[in-house]
Amino acid sequence: MGAVVFDISMSLDGFITGPNPAPEQPLGAGGERLHDWAYGLASFRERHGEPGGETNPDDEVLSEAFSRAGAVVMGRKMFGGGDGPWGDDPWEGWWGDDPPFRMPVFVLTHHAREPLAKRGGTTFTFVTEGVGVAVEQARAAAGGRDVLVAGGADIASQCLRAGLVDEIQIHLVPILLGDGTRLFDRLGPERIELEPIRVIESPRVTHLRFGVLR
Amino acid sequence: MGAVVFDISMSLDGFITGPNPAPEQPLGAGGERLHDWAYGLASFRERHGEPGGETNPDDEVLSEAFSRAGAVVMGRKMFGGGDGPWGDDPWEGWWGDDPPFRMPVFVLTHHAREPLAKRGGTTFTFVTEGVGVAVEQARAAAGGRDVLVAGGADIASQCLRAGLVDEIQIHLVPILLGDGTRLFDRLGPERIELEPIRVIESPRVTHLRFGVLR
Secondary structure, eight states, X not given: OOOEEEEEEEETTSBSXXXXXXXXXXXXXTGGGGGHHHHTBHXXXXXXXXXXXXXSHHHHXXXXXHHHEEEEEEEHHHHHOSOOOOSSSOOOOSSOSSOSOOSEEEEEOSXXXXXXXXXXXXXXXXXXXXXXXXXXXXXXXXXXXXEEEEEOHHHHHHHHHTTOOSEEEEEEESEEOOSSOBSSOOOOSSOEEEEEEEEEEOSSOEEEEEEEOO | OOOEEEEEEEXXXXXXXXXXXXXXXXXXXXXXXXXXXXXXXXXXXHHTTOOOOBOSHHHHHHHHHHHHEEEEEEEHHHHHOSOOOOSXXXXXXXXXXXXXXXXXXXXXXXXXXXXXXXXXXXXXXXXOXXXXXXXXXXXXXXXXXXEEEEEOHHHHHHHHHTTOOSEEEEEEESEEOOSSOBSSOOOOSSOEEEEEEEEEEOSSOEEEEEEEOO
């Protein structure tokens, strides 16, 4: 069976967005800096329907994460930001007609709605029964591959507290952002011991992979 | 000239102590976990006047940090905790008669007092004129070697904001502590770009070294 992997880019000071994330700037002010390492890579471009791009150790890490995954779990903000319309004219999210996931995506939300099928194999399924059910449905859909918990911070914390995460991959970006959305915002009180699995270095980002010890 | 290096152990969720640090438990509840990787090492034991100990990549990193350094800067809490007595019967700090530093230590404080000389070459000098002066005095005392900014979090933030730090070495401990003292507590608003210098891995801790770009 695949692993449940929480995979995200984080600044050295622990932020996954810049300051003031909002519907019009979901990554916060200048938060794109956290993903600079990925934008030019071949596997990133391929997922966005574009040819070419760099092949390097960063690309191998990104490509591996995509190819190991069979389903994605994300929060509603990551799907579609703040308060998009729901109902007769449902908000279709950030991801356009041809989202880069190309696999089933389970969106944790309080608002029930019908699944949303997009081009290229991405289907957004909306789960209102909590993170445990979202991960369970993703596991079933992943067909033995990994479930990628893609964010945001709330979902990550809920999954970690519920003991649902097998591995954490942090793309540690060499910057002190100074403010923004914290990835780990005082998870306490129970400590979670990890086990370093591997480190892959590049000039732009350090890829840290940990196993979660139970 | 040596570099000003900020060197500290941090959990993956960004804490440098456990919850509720206090004079009777300066590392907070269970915060010793952050230094477990160091206690048994030969260079740690040697600094504490004890023979033997492990030699491994962790030991090389610790030994290098000691041998490159010519002076230390620390905050008053790291010197001696909360509200120890000052004056006729001054509080002598946490570090005993034979502190492990064996070099000049500059303690940033609001309370002027005479320098305190200990065995083995450690002299605590108390600096009341701010972090810039503390680093300047440490540089002069270091004789071309590194100045080690040893903590705590306040001192680190002040040094970073003032542009006084050349390198950051984080000993990243594979644990989510869940609560405690944050190393980087919203430094904003100015971003600080870093440059990865090296990564040294071990099963217990990942040693990350960054240069601070100006």
